Amino acid sequence: MKKNKFKKGFTLVELLAVIVILAVLILLATPAILNLSTNAQVRVFVIEARVIAEVGERAYMQQTGGGDFCVTLRELVDNNDLRKSLGDNWRGRVTITTSGGNPTTRIWLTDGSYWIDGETRAEIDKTNYSPLTTLPNNFNANIDCP
DSSP: OOTTTTOOOOHHHHHHHHHHHHHHHHHHHHHHHHHHHHHHHHHHHHHHHHHHHHHHHHHHHHSSSSSSSEEEEHHHHHHHOOOOOOOOEEEEEEEEEETEEEEEEEEEEOOOOOOEEEEEEHHHHHHOOOOOOOOOOOTGGGGGOO
């Protein structure tokens, strides 16, 4: 039998080795990619919470001469103070209380994936948010203004 000196192509073992290496790389990269997506979602939620708190503060300055103030997320949207399309899961409120002449802004907010429970604007940036499994027991009671 004559040997073919110009044998081209890969053996089945070589192809399988490449497939196994690619599969391992994909398995190693998947958690990192999913983590990037989660981090991006958290950053967007925090930015939106900050914006909602700022809009609530603007509404406070326009509507009151001082004292305590409360506005729901729905009221901010309905009054055109906040231009946002609210999905079914977005709920919340902004409260501003004055103590010694210094106003303190607190926000209760959920988008269905993450939640903020009465944090100040400074605390919003410092909190580590994890995906929402269930809302705290008292959260729904804090959504509406008292």
